[in-house]
Amino acid sequence: MPDDFISTEPPQRGVQRLLARFGGHAYDLHRHETYAVGATLLGAQGFRYRGAGRISARGQCMVLHPDEWHDGRSATPDGFLYRMVYLDPDRVLAALGGRGPLPFVGEAVAEDAVLATLIDEFFASFPEPADPLAVDGFLADCAGRLARRAGLAPADRSKPLARMRRVKALIDAEFDRPIASEDIERVSGLDRFETARHFRAFVGTSPHRYLVGRRLAVAHRRIARGEALADVAAETGFSDQSHLTRAFKGRYGLTPGRFRALLAAGGAGFR
Template sequence: MQAMDGDFIRIDAPEGGVQRLVAGFHGHAYDPHRHETYAIGVTRAGAQGFRYRGTGRVSHAGQIMVLHPDEMHDGRSEAAEGFVYHMVYIEPALVAAAGGIGGPLPFVPDAVLRDAAITTLLAEIYESFPAPLEPLERDAFVARLAELLRARSDSHAPERARDPIASTRLARVMAFIRECHADPIVSEDLERVAGLDRFEIARQFRRVNGTSPHRYLIGRRLEAARARILDGEPLAAVANRTGFADQSHMTRHFKARFGMTPGRFAALAASDGR
């Protein structure tokens, strides 16, 4: 695959906690930002550099990137021809559920590596891009990815049995946030949905998802905002319809999550890569 002449982004709709992206850049790509998801990708052409966990990294064509939830990183080209990459974003709760245990989320110490199994897995789920993944295809991908991440993880903490009652309650909380993300949500709402106090919700939520309920809420609002931007809606209207106080509030969170402003994202999404 050859790098494109211009910068571009293509992204599918988040379905079942999984979202796929294809993008290409020259020079600066992303400001420092973080996701509440795992980000697993492959450099398809060129070379991309980024700072991650305090160290500069470079991923060349064919190499895999494994970025963990809530870890700050940026992005830039390390090659004159730019770079093209695929990246899949997966909610940590899916990885935890697929693992079938209550231990820590898998942590892969190498942010850049060569891994034939992960490369093959990513290639398989991009065969249909940008068409949506079939539910069974998505579930098989998550199960296999969780297996591969755990096999490569340096986390050896003792595993403990999952609490099915707590898992069910957290699932209700996550479903409520997804459904009501555009509305004001307060702790009392989550307590009513889960049947737990707010502090227990926060502890359990972070253990399973690697982030807080509030950051998860902001993430769902940003996903909705990005979808509306792709549909060509004005930015002020997008902010109003996705639960943000105003456009500046949305822009601040958008840049912190995606490493660019909503306006730049809209321009890249509209570009044909030339």
Template sequence: MTPTDLVAEAFQGLGRLCANDSGDRIVQAPGAMGMERIEAWFHGPVFDPHRHDTYAIGVTLSGVQSFHYRGTMRHSLPGQLIVLHPDEVHDGGAGTESGLRYRMLYVEPSLLAAAMGGAPLPFVPEGIVDDAGFRTTLGSALGDLDRQLDELFVDDFIAQLAGFMQQHAGRPAKPLGKTAWRTANLARDYLTDNALDPVRSEELEAVTGLDRYALSRHFRAAFSTSPHRFLVMRRLEQAKKMMAVGTPLAEIAAAAGFSDQSHFNRQFKKAYGMTPGRWSALVRCERSIEIRTAA
């Protein structure tokens, strides 16, 4: 079998509902704690330069996925894996006129860090990986997007994922000390629990026992992003959930903790490479296709 045949066999499921439709759209799978799964169909350039606070790990199913990453234009062919490090700027879109189909997994760094027992987060500098074993492991999570992932599966999947990531990573950084790791996790938990509220530096200093500058260094070493950006991304996650159930965009900004609509729009585009309106339209397209298929 060719890599394309293997990919088609391993990544079956939800995509078949839309196989005869050529419109751009995004399918969002049922969520699991710390992980988000999507399938996307696009034509032409789609994403402006942006950055996540998660790992983005995916597979190109058809077409060519072209993107700038770490100063170089990359091209992912069917069967190749894409591995993007948190907070690394990238864009993306279809590299040929035939369009692009891919599946992507977004993983919170804390999951990989916990699985690696205090070792530094793996960094894969090339952004593209050819590895049949890695692809099979990824397919266990992305192969059926209709399926809700249970906790035991996620635990084993993350452990396997961490192993493959370490194999393809460059030279590891110095491990984070136990105290730094503990305080970074205290800050992360507090930010997660209070994501929709204003959070001041004094609060994090009180929770962790560190001054704000030491905390910022430890947090970035642990999770490859800053406390502020982690907080903003949790608010954007809430906004995406509200979009998925049809909440009007005009109501989302305040409900998700943003100061106004303009602030929300800017932060969303920085994080996802497109406006909230564009994202919402792509998700609505997928819902309308699913309804028509079921009718």
């Protein structure tokens, strides 16, 4: 495996992402005041946690509670690559409605496809800063997942449909501008975490992913009509052409340029 590295970012709204690779020793014994929620992408990593040795292999997820001592090392000769998200406990508690206790997940390493998908989606923009709606959506979904694994009572699943329709209408109408969590709170009359939970129940995805999907649907049509990618990016809410390209590939499985070339090869186009 290539040389060791760490790629990280400043904390944003109580959340910090990290991508790292190590071939041998990684960390001495330490502890931090945040949750550490991560996924091993390649190899396997070993660590001591709550008095026992643990191994997280490729495809497995880790959940470490605040203020618990742990270290880190490679458990295979080829090293390991992993993603980690650090979450402030007060933000986790807020995402659960402000009611304690904090969720304690006893199984530090597990096969958890739901959590792995949440982490994978949250890293889609990394190392660029995550959209504030994506941060709040991840917090809501991740806190809910931690609570379920900790055996805590599930959050209220009632569906204020009229409020969620207003949020959806806002995104549909104003997708081409930055939409902040404060905007959806104003429209829904609920806090951002309640809104994210209820919106997912109503629409099937988070407000942020719905927003990106709305932008991509419009970009898809405009790209097919032959418009310049830079113009499409600027006019559909993406920060630049590369941002559009990454999002487009993540949604459709091919780059805008290849999509346009395939349309031309097939003699198809959009008007």
